[in-house]
Amino acid sequence: MIEVKEDVVASKATISRLPVYLRFLRDKLKAGDENISSTVLADELRLNAVQVRKDLSLVSSASGRPKLGFNLRELIESIESFLGLRNTHDAVLCGVGSLGSTLLKYEGFKNYGLNIVAAFDTDAGVVGKKINGISVLSYDALPSTVRRLNVQVGILTVPKAAAQNAADTMAKSGIRAIWNFAPAHLSLPDNVVVKNEDLAASLAVLSKRLEDNLRREENI
Numbered sequence: 001m002i003e004v005k006e007d008v009v010a011s012k013a014t015i016s017r018l019p020v021y022l023r024f025l026r027d028k029l030k031a032g033d034e035n036i037s038s039t040v041l042a043d044e045l046r047l048n049a050v051q052v053r054k055d056l057s058l059v060s061s062a063s064g065r066p067k068l069g070f071n072l073r074e075l076i077e078s079i080e081s082f083l084g085l086r087n088t089h090d091a092v093l094c095g096v097g098s099l100g101s102t103l104l105k106y107e108g109f110k111n112y113g114l115n116i117v118a119a120f121d122t123d124a125g126v127v128g129k130k131i132n133g134i135s136v137l138s139y140d141a142l143p144s145t146v147r148r149l150n151v152q153v154g155i156l157t158v159p160k161a162a163a164q165n166a167a168d169t170m171a172k173s174g175i176r177a178i179w180n181f182a183p184a185h186l187s188l189p190d191n192v193v194v195k196n197e198d199l200a201a202s203l204a205v206l207s208k209r210l211e212d213n214l215r216r217e218e219n220i
Contacts, residue, residue, distance in 0.1 A: 014055050015083070019112065020045060021055070022079045026111075029072045037069030058082070080113075089113055090151045092175075094166050095158035096121040096136050099181060103155060104131040116155070118145055139166075146173040153177045160184045167194075 010018075024045060028036060038056055042049035059082040060075065093100055096119050103109075104119055121127055122139045129136045137145060145151075154175040158166050163182035170178060177193040180186060186194055 010055075010058050010082075014058060017047070017051075017055055018059065018079055018083055021052075022076065022083075025072055025076050025079070029076065034072055035068045035070060036072055036075070040069065083113075089153050090115050090117045090149060091153035091155055091179075092117060092142065092146060092151050092170075093119040093134075093155040093157060094121075094139070094142065094170065095156065095162070095182075096123070096126050096131070097157065097159075100155075100157035101131055103157065103181075104134050107132075114153070117149060117151065120145075139169075142169055143173040146170070146175060151175065154179070156180045156182050158182050 021041065024041065025036065038053045039049050041047075042052040045052075056070070056075070060070075060078040091114055093104060093116055096104070100119065100121075104116060109116065116134055119131065119134055119136045120139045120142045121136055126136050127138050146154075152175060154167075154170040154177070156163060156166055156170070156178055160183050163180070163184035164186060166182075167178055167180070167186045167188055171188050171192045176191060178186070178188070178195070180194055180196045181199070183198065183200065186196075188194060
């Protein structure tokens with residue numbers, strides 16, 4: 001069995017690549033494969049082979065078997081353990097609009113250790129409903145629910161104007177990590193981790209790369 005390395009500090013870039021590896025490796029395992037080399041993994045994902053080997057060396061003490069590579073099942077377990085995905089994290093979601101509803105319906109979170117246990121909104125039209133089996137509660141019930149269930153992860157999908165207030169409520173209730181989809185900069189205590197998902201910025205990057213590629217093709 002592959003030994004998972006402990007007390008290893010990985011860069012943000014490495015951590016962002018590991019879920020990509022994990023998804024690919026799981027697909028390979030479902031397809032019936034048993035082993036994979038870092039070179040094949042890099043080629044299939046169009047990544048630098050040296051970087052892939054470095055990433056895998058962070059999560060596992062094994063270097064792969066000659067001609068066989070890594071055992072898929074063991075490598076998957078190593079990455080899951082390194083990312084903390086083998087212990088499910090309960091989460092609450094605040095803001096059940098179009099995006100919030102879509103996230104509640106997404107089953108893939110469970111594959112990455114995230115379990116949404118409740119959702120909250122101020123709209124009486126959605127409060128009391130269930131989406132994908134998840135109850136939508138009144139926003140006023142957020143503090144007591146978070147404390148009662150000892151939830152530490154919050155997902156923020158509210159409008160920009162409501163984002164800071166909702167984030168403050170989450171932090172005061174005991175939430176220590178916020179996944180922020182609202183287009184707003186949040187000012188929170190240092191003990192609250194925030195991951196911003198800026199959809200406009202992502203679209204801008206995509207558009208710029210497309211423009212660059214089109215220009216290169218024109219010059220060929």
